[in-house]
Amino acid sequence: MATLLSHKFGPYGGQFVPETLMPALIELEEAFVSARQDPEFGREFDKLMASFVGRPTPLTYAKRLSERLGGAQIYLKREDLAHTGAHKINNALGQALLVKRMGKRRIVAETGAGQHGVASATVAALLGLECVVYMGVVDIARQEPNVFRMKLLGTEVRPVASGTQTLKDAINEAIRDWVTNVRDTHYLLGSALGPHPYPTMVREFQSVIGREAREQMLADVGRLPDTVIACVGGGSNAIGVFSGFMEDEQVELIGVEAGGSGIASGKHAARFGDPSKGRIGVIHGTRTYVLQDEDGQIADTHSVSAGLDYAAVGPEHALMRDNERAFYTSATDEEALDAFQTLCHIEGIIPALESSHAVAEVIKRAPKMRKDQIVLVNLSGRGDKDLNTVIKELGNGK
């Protein structure tokens, strides 16, 4: 069997899946590799990224936020302005074009915040694919607008009532569907997670974020940022923006996990941030840092943002943390909600609660930096979908 790409990121990654799925992973890897070498595929992808997704997304100087914090100059990479309102569309479009190439006609996807579900539903409508999205019952309740959007786009949303009824369980159900219908169905996994080749493939489709951001920084500001900040659930927006600066060793890369109610409370999704529960393990086909109990059962997680509410982190992030190419920290629900409001008030941008975790980190960090330093924040999505949650969390009076 020809190994086309590396299956691992150091000790992380791999293909821990039932045998039934192995041929599908091999087929997917072959299709991905051949598409990468095919200029026609690249042209079609780039064309749709421009004409349908609206790329390149802008780089916005956050002037008032920078002034308020009184330190580093802050720039926002505006993935919230991509079609469907988040970076998820980049990967969904790339994979959907591969699905056409493989001759499959049906896609299944999981979704937490609903952004990946909406992106999948959108590309399915665009390319004429049948689409089923699995979503935890808890997430359906807190991301209702996205459920309606998916349905409008012709996708069937299947509620998942097993386990914790969130993203983890939606992935379980999507995999169960895939294993049953693998001959004509592709699993359109939404993050840089899961078995090889997903983490590599998703990074590649998301690398457009980092590539554009790097060019825009050089063109608009004349130099690279000192620090790049992104939120990390599975880690696809982070790996996308980080990939543009990987070789620029002077650029510091910071990932922000969901601190939930605080690490000490135990109610969070900080895989790196809580050494008592975050240990190396295997979940959903990959070896990485996983929140788990002493017996190896996957732990319940908590975050105000559905998209970060997941027990494992993409395997490449685990490696980048080990070799200190990137550093990882966390922001609590409260800090994220504060950052959410700040960005609304003084920049006129309503960020997704996921992205608000990255904004929370820049609010902590920028004041300690010099005025001639630059921080780039990847604003991975917009917050319209989160209004119900925010109204509930903040109450009507605030």
Next chain:
Amino acid sequence: MRNRIDEAFEKKPIFMPYFPLGYPDLDMSIDVIEALARHGADLIEVGLSFSDPLADGPVIQKATQVALENGITVRKSLAAVKELRQRGVDIPLVLMGYYNPMLAYGLEKFICDAAVAGVDGFIVPDLPVEESEEFVGARHASPLPLIQMLAPTTSDERMEMAARNARGFIYLVSVTGVTGERKSISEGLGELILRVREHTSVPVCVGFGIGTPEQAKQVGALADGVIVGTTCVKTIGESENPVEAAGELAKNFKNALQ
């Protein structure tokens, strides 16, 4: 050391029920497994529970969830196997469980403690041949086999690869999908079994989707062993008297295979 698995295949086809430890509770599950053994099971797949069983259908998901809520752990599961041996259960007991709890326990320690407890082999559904090196490497403490799984989607090339490592028996997944009953036995099963036999002389056992003694009989005419999981869990779990139900079920399936 005795090889219980090879002994079990001296008279084929064999009946292989699956039952998870800790369901409906730990004591009852030990009694159920003992009853299955006494009334006709030739080999038992003893289930270890995991919070995210992605190869399992709703029935086994629910049962293992109950087991976890009852506080089942890997350590308690191994102690239960020891208890079964002390009660005189002498058929092969193969542990079936997902990889992460084994890793969390410590892979070498797990394999070693399992061997000491009286386990005869392992089935790990999320460990394809590509990833099995670590498990096989950690096994130096004990020669117990890691059972290879094959599926209808497996190519000849992969069958050859798996067959090279195969020991004990081959677990052939009869359908693409998760565990659970099906209305009928898949049409291409005979052909699939023949394809596997071209690559190996190790016994071939078929699982996933076999729900009735009649279906077991059909499969038993083609394969060396018949694996019954979901039906076992459902029938026994729903019964007022699980131990009696286990005995009855084992008798029915065993009779169908004779």
